[in-house]
Amino acid sequence: MAPTALLEGTNLRKTYRLGGHTTVDALRGVDVTIDQGEMVAIMGPSGSGKSTLMHILGLLHAPDPNHGPRPELRFDGRDMVSLGEGERTRIRARRMGFVFQDFNLVPTLTALENVMLACDYAGIRGAAARTAAREALDLVGLADRGDHRPTELSGGEQQRAAIARALVNRPSLVLADEPTGNLDSERSAEVLALLRRFNVEHGQTLVLVTHDEEVGAACDRVVRMRDGRVRDQAAAVIVRATEPAPRAVAAVA
Amino acid sequence: MTLLRDLGRRKLRTSLTILGITIGIWALVVFGSMANKINALVAGGSEFYTGKVTVSAAGGQMGFGNPLSIDAADRVARLPGVGAVVPGVNMLLSDQMTGVSFGMPQMIEGQVAGADRGRETFTLHYASGRALTSADEGSNVAVLGSDLARQGDTRVSDTITLRGETFRVVGILEPTLTAPDGAAMIPLAAAQRLFVRSLPSLVSAKLDPATVVTGITIYPSPGTTAETVAAEIRAASPDLAVMTGADFDRQIGSATAILNSILVGIALISLAVGGLSVINTMAMSVAERTREIGIKRAIGGGRRRIVRELVTESAVIGFLGGAVGLALGAALVLVVNEAGRSSGTLLFQLTPGTALTAVAFSTVLGAVAGLVPALHAARLDPVAALRYE
Numbered sequence: 001m002a003p004t005a006l007l008e009g010t011n012l013r014k015t016y017r018l019g020g021h022t023t024v025d026a027l028r029g030v031d032v033t034i035d036q037g038e039m040v041a042i043m044g045p046s047g048s049g050k051s052t053l054m055h056i057l058g059l060l061h062a063p064d065p066n067h068g069p070r071p072e073l074r075f076d077g078r079d080m081v082s083l084g085e086g087e088r089t090r091i092r093a094r095r096m097g098f099v100f101q102d103f104n105l106v107p108t109l110t111a112l113e114n115v116m117l118a119c120d121y122a123g124i125r126g127a128a129a130r131t132a133a134r135e136a137l138d139l140v141g142l143a144d145r146g147d148h149r150p151t152e153l154s155g156g157e158q159q160r161a162a163i164a165r166a167l168v169n170r171p172s173l174v175l176a177d178e179p180t181g182n183l184d185s186e187r188s189a190e191v192l193a194l195l196r197r198f199n200v201e202h203g204q205t206l207v208l209v210t211h212d213e214e215v216g217a218a219c220d221r222v223v224r225m226r227d228g229r230v231r232d233q234a235a236a237v238i239v240r241a242t243e244p245a246p247r248a249v250a251a252v253a
Numbered sequence: 254m255t256l257l258r259d260l261g262r263r264k265l266r267t268s269l270t271i272l273g274i275t276i277g278i279w280a281l282v283v284f285g286s287m288a289n290k291i292n293a294l295v296a297g298g299s300e301f302y303t304g305k306v307t308v309s310a311a312g313g314q315m316g317f318g319n320p321l322s323i324d325a326a327d328r329v330a331r332l333p334g335v336g337a338v339v340p341g342v343n344m345l346l347s348d349q350m351t352g353v354s355f356g357m358p359q360m361i362e363g364q365v366a367g368a369d370r371g372r373e374t375f376t377l378h379y380a381s382g383r384a385l386t387s388a389d390e391g392s393n394v395a396v397l398g399s400d401l402a403r404q405g406d407t408r409v410s411d412t413i414t415l416r417g418e419t420f421r422v423v424g425i426l427e428p429t430l431t432a433p434d435g436a437a438m439i440p441l442a443a444a445q446r447l448f449v450r451s452l453p454s455l456v457s458a459k460l461d462p463a464t465v466v467t468g469i470t471i472y473p474s475p476g477t478t479a480e481t482v483a484a485e486i487r488a489a490s491p492d493l494a495v496m497t498g499a500d501f502d503r504q505i506g507s508a509t510a511i512l513n514s515i516l517v518g519i520a521l522i523s524l525a526v527g528g529l530s531v532i533n534t535m536a537m538s539v540a541e542r543t544r545e546i547g548i549k550r551a552i553g554g555g556r557r558r559i560v561r562e563l564v565t566e567s568a569v570i571g572f573l574g575g576a577v578g579l580a581l582g583a584a585l586v587l588v589v590n591e592a593g594r595s596s597g598t599l600l601f602q603l604t605p606g607t608a609l610t611a612v613a614f615s616t617v618l619g620a621v622a623g624l625v626p627a628l629h630a631a632r633l634d635p636v637a638a639l640r641y642e
């Protein structure tokens with residue numbers, strides 16, 4: 001079965017302008033494809049453009065309109081480059097889930113309300129949202145922490161709540177920027193196992209930005225970046241729910 | 254719910270902001286009520302003087318003061334366009350010249366009931382008892398205005414002493430919010446007697462009370478305006494001071510307009526300060542919540558939604574400030590009016606309109622003040638907002 005591409009980017013460039021004439025070429029022409037059901041790590045040294053790429057893939061930033069070859073970004077076969085901010089926001093709300101390194105949760109809301117917020121933005125409200133949010137919290141093992149505020153949760157629990165929020169709408173794509181960056185190795189393994197489980201059980205497509213070689217090793221494929229370019233895009237070794245790779249099982253266990 | 258939590262998160266700052274609005278709205282309510290009272294007095298006066306001409310002896314003030322011979326009434330009655338002529342006596346209720354009090358002075362008014370032949374358009378309503386009739390001429394009976402009655406806790410068939418004579422109360426008026434509230438209405442003959450007795454004895458000795466009045470009210474006949482009749486009287490009798498509704502509006506109306514704008518101006522300045530403090534609070538609140546706004550935008554919160562949340566929050570601040578300001582203002586109005594009740598002077602009049610305007614205004618003010626920071630927040634780049642320190 002040939003894998004179908006969920007996300008296809010070509011000629012992605014991003015130049016940040018600082019004050020004056022100083023510019024930083026964060027992305028210098030990246031081609032990247034994420035297949036349906038893949039769990040991909042984006043790795044590379046600090047400043048190599050990993051976050052920048054993730055922001056573009058997650059429709060948080062638009063790629064620069066190039067002078068040379070036009071940038072292209074297709075999500076589910078649909079062109080994303082020409083979309084306006086309103087439509088991009090809608091797609092983020094309904095088709096994508098985000099986990100960031102820190103400051104993931106709205107501090108005034110409880111864990112449950114944080115998860116429900118994502119439902120709300122996706123157009124699901126009331127009892128349906130509450131049920132979905134409870135289930136999502138249950139899946140990440142936080143069923144009894146729903147009424148806790150972020151300050152009343154441990155770092156790992158906050159991160160799991162954020163994962164519950166990213167997953168609650170069953171998005172096509174979950175993007176995570178260093179989701180384990182602030183966690184000790186034990187918590188980090190826990191979070192990673194959780195993500196892997198969703199990938200295996202639900203065929204959830206995941207893109208993880210990480211520094212951690214262990215996290216990279218736990219993924220199906222690693223996209224390596226350096227100086228704003230993709231250096232190596234190893235062929236996918238896709239772990240399917242039907243034939244779980246031994247390594248993935250080990251990570252879950 | 255979450256909104257209240259967001260406000261509660263910064264209790265001190267939110268409270269101070271609400272206090273700022275509170276002061277503004279308090280000022281608006283208090284000064285607005287004062288302006289209402291003045292306007293009611295003026296509007297009542299304006300209504301009272303429209304459609305008729307009031308004549309007094311030149312040199313007197315607004316129909317009370319100098320004696321006028323009743324002959325003047327006969328002279329005026331012969332002029333064209335005059336429908337009804339009502340001679341009357343208006344005098345201060347009190348013989349002591351106390352300090353000028355706010356509002357209309359309390360008066361004794363004497364007229365022959367029914368002399369206007371039904372032309373008076375300023376209708377009086379009776380809270381209890383009856384109106385004076387022409388049959389009351391010769392007896393000491395009185396109808397009291399609402400303030401006057403309340404002041405002495407006087408009821409119908411009680412007696413009241415006016416300038417040394419005892420009168421039996423036959424009727425009590427509903428409040429009119431203007432002159433009649435502080436008036437004691439008595440038959441003309443009795444008023445003439447009281448008036449002449451109040452004059453210095455050298456003057457009063459030579460006067461027959463039955464020939465002395467202080468003012469004449471002239472009602473034009475149908476098809477003639479008060480202005481036309483006033484012009485006739487001015488031409489025929491230069492010794493008379495003539496006043497119409499238009500004159501009243503000119504003299505009093507412009508003065509009140511200035512007073513009103515000063516009062517409202519003070520209130521608006523306080524509100525502007527309150528509004529700026531809402532902008533400040535919301536701007537700080539947005540800055541403080543930059544990362545949170547970044548998270549909301551990143552996970553799919555629309556710009557409009559962000560704006561709506563923040564604007565609602567500042568509208569609530571405005572509303573709370575308005576409600577507290579209104580409550581404090583209303584309390585002051587009540588206390589001061591209650592204190593003034595014994596002397597029959599109500600300083601303020603808080604209308605539902607003023608109350609509603611104050612709260613609506615502060616709510617809108619809050620919303621508008623929150624709009625600028627909210628729009629700014631919605632325009633933030635979600636990624637930059639997430640990284641904001």
Ligand SMILES: Nc1ncnc2c1ncn2[C@@H]1O[C@H](COP(=O)(O)OP(=O)(O)OP(=O)(O)O)[C@@H](O)[C@H]1O
Nearest residue numbers: 016017018024026045046047048049050051052053
């Ligand atoms: N908002 C910005 N303005 C200016 N330069 C930026 C901005 N964001 C990133 N950069 C620059 O772009 C380059 C790529 O940044 P990016 O955040 O994508 O790196 P990264 O690979 O995620 O690094 P790290 O592993 O440290 O998170 C860096 O040199 C960085 O300094």
Ligand SMILES: [Mg+2]
Nearest residue numbers: 050051052177
């Ligand atoms: Mg990064």
